[in-house]
Amino acid sequence: MHMWRMVALALTVATPSAAHDWERQDGGHIFDLLAGHGVVLDGTVQRFERSGVTTLSGDVARGGLWKVERNRFCTDLVPGGWSCFTVESVHGELIRFVGANGSVIEGALIP
Numbered sequence: 001m002h003m004w005r006m007v008a009l010a011l012t013v014a015t016p017s018a019a020h021d022w023e024r025q026d027g028g029h030i031f032d033l034l035a036g037h038g039v040v041l042d043g044t045v046q047r048f049e050r051s052g053v054t055t056l057s058g059d060v061a062r063g064g065l066w067k068v069e070r071n072r073f074c075t076d077l078v079p080g081g082w083s084c085f086t087v088e089s090v091h092g093e094l095i096r097f098v099g100a101n102g103s104v105i106e107g108a109l110i111p
Helices: 003-013 027-034
Strands: 037-041 044-048 053-057 062-069 072-075 083-090 094-099 104-110
Touching: 027 037, 027 062, 027 072, 027 083
Parallel strands: none
Antiparallel strands: 037 044, 037 104, 044 053, 053 062, 062 072, 072 083, 083 094, 094 104
């Protein structure tokens, strides 16, 4: 992916969510979107290995695990242990993680 496209995607994430057609993803699609790819999240990059290992780079780099369970993305990178999120995407370019409490984290998918 060209650098300008990555920048454009990152800027797109900053636009209001209502402007996009978010589609909820099921387990197979979640794995396909994330495995072997990364997500740019507010100045950090999170990578998702097919093995279930995930790494977060930024001010404080750290690693953990991820999996897909019951059509939700789950990770142990959040404080307090494993947390799971529903996943929505826009054309496989933007991704949104929605927590059980309604919290939303949006990012841009990268190769």
